[in-house]
Amino acid sequence: MPVDLNFTIAAPLLALAAGALLILLLDLLFKYETIQGPMYVAAIGAVLVAGWYLVPLWQGAADPSGFAGMLVMDRFAAVYGGVLLIAALLAILLSIGRAREDQSGYLALLLWAAMGMVLLGGAGNLMVIFLGIELLSLALYVMIAFAPRRMAAREAAFKYFILGSVAAAFLIFGFALIYGATGTMSIAGIAEAARSFTSEGAWAVGLYYKVGVGLAIVGLAFKMALVPFHIWAPDVYQGAPTPVTAYMSIGTKAAAFAAMARLLVAAVPEAYQPSFLLPLSILAFASMMLGASAGIWQSDLKRLMAYSGIANAGYLIMAIPGLGLDGLSAAAYYLGAYGFATMGIFAVVRILEADGVDGSQIANLKGLFYRQPWVGVCLALLFFGLAGIPPAGGFVGKFLLAIAAVRGQAWIVLAGLILSTGISAYVYLKVIGTAFTRTKEAPQPEEGAEPHAPTRTAAQVVLVIAAVGTLVMGVLPGPVSELVRVALAGM
Amino acid sequence: MEQALGAVALPLVAAFLMPVLYRWLRWRLGLAALxxxxxxxxxVILTPNMSLVIPWVSQLGIDLSIHVDGWSRLFxxxxxxxxxxxxxxSIPYLGSREDLGKFYAYLLIFMGAxxxxxxxxxxxxxxxxxELTSISSFLLIGFWNTRDDAQYGALKAILITFGGGLAMLGGLAILGTVGGTFELSGLLANRTELLAQPLTTVALVLLLIGAFTxxxxxxxxxxxxxAMAAPTPVSAYLHSATMVKAGLFLIGRLWPIFHVHPLWVPVVATVGMVTMVVGSFLxxxxxxxxxxxxxxxxxxxxxxxxxxxxxxxxxxxxxxFHLLNHSTFKALLFMVVGIVDHQTGTREIPLLSGLRRAMPVSAALAMVGAASMAGVPLLNGFLSKEMFLTAVNNSSMGLAGAVVATGASLFTTLYCLMLGHKIWFGEPGETPDEPxxxxRTILVPPLILAVIIVAVGVFPAxxxxxxxxxxxxxxxxxxxELPHIALWHGFTPALLxxxxxxxxxxxxxxxLPGVLAACRRVTPQRYHLNALYDFLWWKNQAVEKAAKWxxxxxMTGYLRDYLVYxxxxxxxxxxGTMLVKGVRIPALxxxxxxxxEFLLAAIIAVGAVFTARARTRLAAIASISLVGMPLSVLFGLLRAPDLALTQVVVESVTVVLFLLVFPHLRQITLYPRRRSxxxxxxxxxxxxxLGTVVTLLANGARLFPPQVAEWFLRNSMELGGGNNVVNVILVDFRGFDTMGEITVLTVAGLAVYMLIRLRKQQAGGGKS
Structure with missing residues (x-):
């Protein structure tokens, strides 16, 4: 068997892995006090280097396929990789100022999770999809528990682990059935085989092939937190440390969506589309409605963001029905806009946490605008982004998705988009209203918590980046959407 | 073209300066805003009719395109x-106590938007x-945000208008996709093709919802x-003269495309008619x-x-024409009512009477406005009302429409008399402030409007x-061919x-008292739309409760419930999919x-049940072996001795591991039996x-040739030098994999050892 090594396309992944190993090595060789800063520098550097290696892939310069078709770092992978690396970068910045604990392990896991996510975007084989899912999940299981003295974090990690294992079981069961039907693990091979079923009318094979794809979707839908596989999200979001919540809310969703899109584009020939996409549309509709309406009654910002994430998983599915360029580029754009908005909101939580306040309590946001006007204004802008109100990027994203849905004749999801956006706008406006309500009492810091200036500065930097990103994506959508579109057109 | 861009940009940019300027100018800020x-x-006056396209997101067909015609100029x-x-x-109305920077910023944002x-x-x-106008309206209604009614009104307004806006967005997305462009001119040019598409009807309904809200x-x-909780200048401006007319603006823009649509007349005319009757009646x-x-x-x-x-x-x-006139007389009336409120401290009609003695100018202005609204000749309202009645009379609605229109106008006359007569004449009443x-400054704007009302009424041409x-x-x-607007059309049905x-x-x-009592009797007091709104969002918070439910x-917090879910x-x-699609298991x-086999299956089932119901740890371990061991026997029966052996080994190791681990875990706690x-x-x-059905579905289907197995069988001796294919694969073909696996196992073993040692150390240190 010939060996097909293509380090050009594996370079982003290798950069992340090498960064993680470097950080562990630094921790071994130097004293904790002196090495803390350099470890963050190394982590950020690893992400930047990975991004640097993504650029030629984005431009489509290199042959995207390698390792016998296992890894396909084409432009699609580069676009999603870009979104994921930005998320990783902001998450690292948000993590600055964590209490003294195993910093090196945390950062290494974060980079490995990023590696798993980028790998998912470039998966050319079912086994690679599974590998990516497990890499990011195992890293996240541990990262969620990375909060000393907090039982909630451990509980969240355990719940995520057990439920995630069930989902992984479904995923691998589905893969096995797909393999059984098509005789190949390669996604390109599956695409070819799937298109031959219709012509031959191989009914029995087609049947359990469909079941296999369905079960694989269940596994990926779990990672995206799509109803009814969303059940873990609120508890886990709430229990995890804020930077981890921020990271997984975007990273996991984007990566799982990329894998799902890749799998479905290949595995569902046009003739099968209605039978597959109807159940998926119903799940998307249910996600939007449940995510929006359950958010109404939340007093915890992180749980609220979990429900928002559930609704947004539904919005992403809007890109699926057409399975075309419109939908996928709209989804990439929407993920970017959603990512900035979410990261920024968690940065606000982190800013409050830097003062020792429990930032996830919505009640603690009261009067934020009068204490820190710019933070309040940014918060409003970011929630506008989530609600899809101009001039924030979420508006353009939702609009692009709506167009894709109209072209794909997906009326269920379009109706869901309109209804749930209305409901969630109410939810978000209530939060904004809280931040803009005047109050004399500042929120009380938790016992034993000390203000921490570097945390605040780092979080403010993230907030500014997120707010600017949201605004740019809302006001000048042209260049960004053009980039995405051109990139995906080569798929 | 500069004028049009400037007219939009100037107020928007100036709005952001207002809070800054407020620090220096204080109460004079109003002059800057003026x-x-x-x-x-x-x-705006200098803006000619024009069209201009500035590329923005061209690939989506969304450009900053400006289109000024007569319709937009009127607005x-x-x-x-x-x-x-x-x-x-607003300068004399608000005084200097309020947060003027915020007020004028919102107001100018609205103007630009x-x-x-x-x-x-x-x-x-x-x-x-x-949407920007909806948001600025929300902010202005809630300007006195410490007041409950302001919060209530602001929330209600934004919920309804934003919801309508979303429907409209859906409609626009459909319209643009079907019509192939988001440019108004392009849509207009394609109108015949557009109307032929069935989707256009959906778009129309959604757009109308937007306009109606x-x-x-x-x-x-x-x-x-x-929304009247807003300061009166805001009510006069947004909620009578301009923002609420945005829906009509959209209707006017849609008119040339859709007025031939079969739904247009029944929906738009009926909704308008019902609204007119309900509004005047209330x-x-x-x-x-x-x-x-x-x-x-x-x-x-x-x-x-x-x-x-x-x-x-x-x-x-x-x-x-009526749109123009309504803006003038309604803004005038709002301003006068604001003055009355300002000077007497109340807006309650029963408390107010005989004000004309103390406030003669205001009284005269209110009378002009009210008379124009009622349709008294020589004022602009008369002309457009006359045209309205003629149009209804000549329309397909005919006599029925004319009767409804006259009836609603009768109510209009009634409330115009309240506004123009009741509070001004009679004996002066007791008011909170001495009227x-x-x-003079506060009277100038309504005076200008009154002059316009009369001027248009006398010189309509x-x-x-x-x-x-x-x-x-x-x-x-x-x-x-349209008739010219003239003061006198002769003795027409409309005049009658x-x-x-x-x-x-x-x-x-x-x-009046008798009429009002009669009206109140037929007005539903409990079951009306506001009660529904309050039930959903405010008093009963039904929506919040439903969300909580x-x-x-x-979200019970129990992992077992999550798993079940x-x-x-x-x-x-x-x-569900199987049932809907009518999928059957193929012939087996x-x-x-x-x-x-039956016996073994029965033992396995019993073992599974016992494991789930075991009350002690040892019993649980023992009964789980009842699942595993018969399984290996089953494998043996099915002539797979290697599989059976593996299963026995795995089973034994698992039992040993369980025995090692269980002493460190808690006793099995028996919870009271729950319904779940x-x-x-x-x-x-x-x-x-599910597992069984999937297995049965997959039964016997193997279409592709087993290439991998064949390859190994053929090459095992030649390349690997051994007849035991499994062994050759493990140590030769996949030798690196095996080494990797061994390494992983070693690392994992080391990690487990470290964990155990740490635990022992901690236990020794007195920690748990």
Whole structure:
């Protein structure tokens, strides 16, 4: 068997892995006090280097396929990789100022999770999809528990682990059935085989092939937190440390969506589309409605963001029905806009946490605008982004998705988009209203918590980046959407 | 083109400067805002008819395109003109105590956004500005945000208008996709193809919902009366003269495309008619002057909507003219009511009477406004009302429409008399503050409006040639023979209807208490739309409670419930799809099942049940072996001795591991049996069934040749030098994999060892 090594396309992944190993090595060789800063520098550097290696892939310069078709770092992978690396970068910045604990392990896991996510975007084989899912999940299981003295974090990690294992079981069961039907693990091979079923009318094979794809979707839908596989999200979001919540809310969703899109584009020939996409549309509709309406009654910002994430998983599915360029580029754009908005909101939580306040309590946001006007204004802008109100990027994203849905004749999801956006706008406006309500009492810091200036500065930097990103994506959508579109057109 | 861009940009940019300027200018900030508004007004006057496209997101067909025609000029003049007057009025009205920086910032944002709406040549651009007006309206209604009614009104307004806006966005997305462009001109050019598409109907309905919510049409009118919690200048500006007319603006833009659509006349005309009747009927029952004005605005907007709904050129002309007139007299009335409120400290009609002695100028102005609204000759309201009645009479609605129109006008006369007569005449009543005439500055803006009312009423040809004519032409988009607006049309049916409405109103006014009592008796007190809104969002918070219920049902916090939920959902989806699609398990090709198999299966089942119900740890371990061991026997029976051996080894190792671990865990706690246990059993069975069915579905299907196995069989001896293929694969073909696996196992073993050592150390250190 010939060996097909293509380090050009594996370079982003290798950069992340090498960064993680470097950080562990630094921790071994130097004293904790002196090495803390350099470890963050190394982590950020690893992400930047990975991004640097993504650029030629984005431009489509290199042959995207390698390792016998296992890894396909084409432009699609580069676009999603870009979104994921930005998320990783902001998450690292948000993590600055964590209490003294195993910093090196945390950062290494974060980079490995990023590696798993980028790998998912470039998966050319079912086994690679599974590998990516497990890499990011195992890293996240541990990262969620990375909060000393907090039982909630451990509980969240355990719940995520057990439920995630069930989902992984479904995923691998589905893969096995797909393999059984098509005789190949390669996604390109599956695409070819799937298109031959219709012509031959191989009914029995087609049947359990469909079941296999369905079960694989269940596994990926779990990672995206799509109803009814969303059940873990609120508890886990709430229990995890804020930077981890921020990271997984975007990273996991984007990566799982990329894998799902890749799998479905290949595995569902046009003739099968209605039978597959109807159940998926119903799940998307249910996600939007449940995510929006359950958010109404939340007093915890992180749980609220979990429900928002559930609704947004539904919005992403809007890109699926057409399975075309419109939908996928709209989804990439929407993920970017959603990512900035979410990261920024968690940065606000982190800013409050830097003062020792429990930032996830919505009640603690009261009067934020009068204490820190710019933070309040940014918060409003970011929630506008989530609600899809101009001039924030979420508006353009939702609009692009709506167009894709109209072209794909997906009326269920379009109706869901309109209804749930209305409901969630109410939810978000209530939060904004809280931040803009005047109050004399500042929120009380938790016992034993000390203000921490570097945390605040780092979080403010993230907030500014997120707010600017949201605004740019809302006001000048042209260049960004053009980039995405051109990139995906080569798929 | 610079003028149009400047008119939109100037107020928007100036708005952001207002809070900064407030620090230096304090109460003089109003003058700065006035200068901005006046400059905008001049720019609007200077703006010629034009079209301009500035590329923005061209690949999506969304550009910053500006399109100014007669229709947008009419609105722009109202927005900038009345805006200037309102800013002038607000300077003495608000005084210097309020947070003026915030107020003028919001007001100018609104002005710029509203000009953006009417100048937009691209429907998506229109939508963006449209939402911006909703937001600025929300902020202005909630300006006194410490007051409960302001919060209530602001929330209600934004919920309804934003919801409508979303429907409109959906409609625009469909329209743009079907029509192939988001440019108004392009849509207009494609109108015949557009109307042929069935989807266009969906788009139309969604767009109409957007227009109806914004223009407070029945049943979405309930937000407008509560928006009166805003300061009066805001009510005069946004909630009578301009923002609520955005819906009508959209209707005018859609008119040339859709007025031939079969749904247009029935929907738009009916909604307008119902709104006019409901609005005027409710208006007379209110005792708060601003509430009367708000509901009268609802009614008048319904009137204009009705006219555009009739889909005839002469009705469109009447609607356009009345739109202009309504803005003048309603803004005037709001300003006067604001002065009354300001000077007497109350707006309650029963408390107010005989004010004309103390406030003669205000009284005269109010009478002009009210008379114009009622349709008294020589004022602009008379002319457009006359045209309205003629248009309805000549329309397909015929006599029935004419009767309804006259009846609604009768109510209109009645509340106009309350506004123009009741509070000014009679014996002076007791008011919280001693009434006195407003200052000169506050009287100037309504005075200017009164002059316009009379001037248009006497010289209608002037208004027609300057504003109304071009606007109507832009709406019709086709040449039409229209009658000129004239003071006297002769003895027409419309004149008779006007006389009936005025006379009937006067007659009813003389018996006002009786009429009001009768009206109140037929008005539903408990089951009306506001009660529904309050039930959902405010008093009963039904929506919040429902959200709480949904959330608590699923988020129990117990992992076992989550598992049940996830697994159950999967099983439900699987079997649901099977049922819906009518999937059957294909004919099976299985070897016969003997008695031994049944016996073993029974033992496995019993073992599984015992494991789940075991009360001690040892019993649980023992019974789980009852599952594993018969399984290996089964493998043996099926002639797979290697598999059977492996299973035995795994089983033994597992038992040993369990025995090692269990002493460190807690005793099995028995919880009281919950009702959900039955659900758990069901879900467990469903998951088992799922696995079985999938296996049966996959049974016997192997279409592809087993290439990999064949390859290994062929090459095992030649390349690997061994006949035991499995061994050769492990140590030769996949030698690196095996090494990797061993490494992983070693690392994992080391990690486990470290964990155990750490635990021992901690235990030794007294920690747990």
């Amino acid at each position: 200068a901005v508004a006046a400059a905008t007004f001049i720019l 722009a003049l109202l927005i900038a003109g009345i805006g200037t007057l309102v800013v002038l009025y 509203m000009l953006g709406v009417v100048y937009a040549g691209n429907v998506m651009l229109l939508y963006v500005f449209w 914004k223009s407070a049409q029945f049943p979405f009118h309930i937000w407008l009366p509560d 208006a007379i029952q209110k005792t708060d002057l601003k509430a009367v004005l708000a509901l009268s605005t609802v009614s008048q907007l319904g009137l204009i909507m009705w006219l555009f709904g009739l889909a005839t050129p002469e009705a469109a002309q009447a609607g356009t 006195k005439e407003g200052s 002037l208004a027609e040639s300057a504003v109304v004519g071009p606007a109507v032409a832009a709406v019709l988009q086709a040449p039409a 209807m006007t006389a009936l409405a005025l006379g009937g109103g006067l007659l009813a006014y003389t018996a 949904i959330t608590n049902r699923q 996830t697994l159950g959902a999967t099983a439900l989806l699987f079997f 090709n299985l070897s016969p099942v003997g008695p031994w 246990t039955n659900v758990n059993v069901l879900v467990a069975l469903a998951v088992g069934a």
